[in-house]
Amino acid sequence: xxxxxxxxxxxxxxxxxxxxxxxxxxxxxxxxxxxxxxxxxxxxxxxxxxxxxxxxxxxxxxxxxxxxxxxxxxxxxxxxxxxxxxxxxxxxxxxxxxxxxxxxxxxxxxxxxxxxxxxxxxxxxxxxxxxxxxxxxxxxxxxxxxxxxxxxxxxxxxxxxxxxxxxxxxxxxxxxxxxxxxxxxxxxxxxxxxxxxxxxxxxxxxxxxxxxxxxxxxxxxxxxxxx
Amino acid sequence: xxxxxxxxxxxxxxxxxxxxxxxxxxxxxxxxxxxxxxxxxxxxxxxxxxxxxxxxxxxxxxxxxxxxxxxxxxxxxxxxxxxxxxxxxxxxxxxxxxxxxxxxxxxxxxxxxxxxxxxxxxxxxxxxxxxxxxxxxxxxxxxxxxxxxxxxxxxxxxxxxxxxxxxxxxxxxxxxxxxxxxxxxxxxxxxxxxxxxxxxxxxxxxxxxxxxxxxxxxxxxxxxxxxxxxxxxxxxxxxxxxxxxxxxxxxx
Numbered sequence: 001x002x003x004x005x006x007x008x009x010x011x012x013x014x015x016x017x018x019x020x021x022x023x024x025x026x027x028x029x030x031x032x033x034x035x036x037x038x039x040x041x042x043x044x045x046x047x048x049x050x051x052x053x054x055x056x057x058x059x060x061x062x063x064x065x066x067x068x069x070x071x072x073x074x075x076x077x078x079x080x081x082x083x084x085x086x087x088x089x090x091x092x093x094x095x096x097x098x099x100x101x102x103x104x105x106x107x108x109x110x111x112x113x114x115x116x117x118x119x120x121x122x123x124x125x126x127x128x129x130x131x132x133x134x135x136x137x138x139x140x141x142x143x144x145x146x147x148x149x150x151x152x153x154x155x156x157x158x159x160x161x162x163x164x165x166x167x168x169x170x171x172x173x174x175x176x177x178x179x180x181x182x183x184x185x186x187x188x189x190x191x192x193x194x195x196x197x198x199x200x201x202x203x204x205x206x207x208x209x210x211x212x213x214x215x216x217x218x219x220x221x222x223x224x225x226x227x
Numbered sequence: 228x229x230x231x232x233x234x235x236x237x238x239x240x241x242x243x244x245x246x247x248x249x250x251x252x253x254x255x256x257x258x259x260x261x262x263x264x265x266x267x268x269x270x271x272x273x274x275x276x277x278x279x280x281x282x283x284x285x286x287x288x289x290x291x292x293x294x295x296x297x298x299x300x301x302x303x304x305x306x307x308x309x310x311x312x313x314x315x316x317x318x319x320x321x322x323x324x325x326x327x328x329x330x331x332x333x334x335x336x337x338x339x340x341x342x343x344x345x346x347x348x349x350x351x352x353x354x355x356x357x358x359x360x361x362x363x364x365x366x367x368x369x370x371x372x373x374x375x376x377x378x379x380x381x382x383x384x385x386x387x388x389x390x391x392x393x394x395x396x397x398x399x400x401x402x403x404x405x406x407x408x409x410x411x412x413x414x415x416x417x418x419x420x421x422x423x424x425x426x427x428x429x430x431x432x433x434x435x436x437x438x439x440x441x442x443x444x445x446x447x448x449x450x451x452x453x454x455x456x457x458x459x460x461x462x463x464x465x466x467x468x469x470x471x472x473x474x475x476x477x478x479x
Binding site: 147213 | 378
């Protein structure tokens with residue numbers, strides 16, 4: 001990975017080449033320097049970045065946390081090719097601030113990543129009654145392969161606006177321990193900020209997983225009011 | 228008993244396949260359509276497609292064995308032996324096992340093939356899901372489960388999963404699933420991966436807490452099976468189920 005400062009005000013730094021575990025030290029130094037620089041907002045231009053691995057994504061996530069800790073904002077601009085694809089597939093746009101200077105490119109991307117999707121978990125967009133209570137319905141099969149589709153629920157669970165979240169499981173046909181793990185992470189995130197996660201109307205297979213794994217003692221499980 | 232036939236379409240002239248089939252006592256026959264409508268015990272051998280999988284997991288076929296001349300992987304001995312003994316088998320690369328939900332395909336076919344397992348199919352399906360997930364994620368793709376302990380960990384886990392599914396070496400590694408009935412009410416299910424294996428003794432001995440966000444898989448399998456064992460340096464998981472025992476996990 002190489003970095004070039006392309007603008008000082010606002011600070012914009014362009015990354016090029018490949019960002020992998022080998023770049024840990026160089027990237028960490030760069031982030032430290034950028035946080036020390038003037039201005040509340042810093043952008044990393046990724047248009048010349050050819051490749052990123054999962055370690056590189058971890059570096060971006062850590063950097064975003066460091067910026068947040070310093071009261072500043074980090075924007076990642078113009079990811080391209082394999083970098084953009086990995087960002088999209090890993091749904092990083094829900095946890096990182098990612099901007100694209102060309103909007104048409106974003107539209108093309110949305111079409112291309114949806115090919116080759118497997119059947120599995122379906123998650124409805126959240127509905128809210130306006131008092132901090134949100135509901136989301138899960139359907140299909142929730143296994144280790146569906147974690148990306150649950151990302152939006154985790155983002156909602158982290159949101160300060162969400163005081164309670166009901167997961168309607170009445171249409172969920174199957175869940176394995178990886179699906180359960182995702183729900184427990186959401187539960188933990190919400191418990192930490194004194195918010196509440198409720199599981200509603202799990203059907204036979206899902207209800208029994210909750211029972212076998214002894215989580216029905218920990219998580220509130222309710223039936224739908226009109227069930 | 229009737230001899231098991233291996234039907235193959237695109238690999239009919241592959242000498243490497245012929246010699247491997249001979250060594251396993253499997254008779255190869257050409258298959259001109261997706262699946263022959265012949266009432267002889269058979270397996271389908273070749274490049275995978277969803278249609279082939281669905282057809283070959285149903286009677287009279289005993290399953291699907293992926294075989295490609297170019298990738299160097301051998302014809303699965305475990306699958307051929309299981310099919311010969313009247314069981315059901317599936318050998319499939321990691322990427323397809325992930326995209327096509329191998330657990331769901333295999334469990335649905337198993338219930339139709341062995342209706343007497345109906346009462347314990349819930350136990351079987353969940354244990355199989357855990358075993359296949361372990362084989363894909365920790366076995367063939369070599370990803371640690373400890374990543375999945377918080378929101379950031381899940382993002383990293385997902386990124387690692389997608390990245391390694393694109394790795395041409397890792398994604399072609401096979402997952403093999405075999406299910407063979409024994410006694411009158413029992414079935415033995417094995418899940419084999421081709422990763423680096425692991426040391427079972429190095430795993431934590433204590434049971435996970437109810438709030439644990441990783442490390443549940445093997446514990447659940449232990450709860451759901453009559454017996455469970457690990458061999459081949461952690462790459463093969465053998466589970467047995469007994470339909471005469473009360474199911475721990477209800478059917479839908």
